[in-house]
Amino acid sequence: MVVQIATNWKLLQFAEMPCNNLAERLKKARMLTGMSQVELAKKVGISRSVLNEVEAGYRNKILRPTLLKLLTVLDKDILCDDYYRFVLDQEEKLKPLVEKYGLRKLARMLGVDASSLDHWKRGDYQISKRYFERILDLRLFL
Incomplete structure (x- = not known):
């Protein structure tokens, strides 16, 4: 009490x-x-x-x-905030996007190298806030 x-x-x-x-x-x-x-x-x-x-x-x-x-x-x-919640689970959150669009297409949509996206998807590197916001801008998480 x-x-x-x-x-x-x-x-x-x-x-x-x-x-x-x-x-x-x-x-x-x-x-x-x-x-x-x-x-x-x-x-x-x-x-x-x-x-x-x-x-x-x-x-x-x-x-x-x-x-x-x-x-x-x-x-x-x-x-x-939303960005750090995403970072905590970025592998799980990026996986369905890569499955839906494919690694190269999603990378083009985000304006990033496919190798960088692959590193984010594996959790080797932390996605930057800039690209997280790009994902939101593209409404990829609806």
Whole structure:
């Protein structure tokens, strides 16, 4: 009961914090845990400077391995926007598109090399936000 009250109080306290970009979402998610940057960095095994740079807006992107570490502690619904939700499951989300259009045709549609698309599909590389937005623009996920 006391834990639930404390959790609800934190949610109310930080409810009005904006979540318009990665910096704001990371800061809000971290603050809801009550951890400092140093504590969070130690807990998930990343450097505090990375957290600081993201929260300050100097970095506008995190890679999937870092995201997965952060999600062991932070709320996915706060930290992840549509792009990062896609990144978490990019292999599964790209597979039906490649099956539907074929690797080369889909690559042409996105304006990317087929080899890059193949790497994204296998999870070797993280799709960039630019190409994720292109997928949305082409309405490929309807």
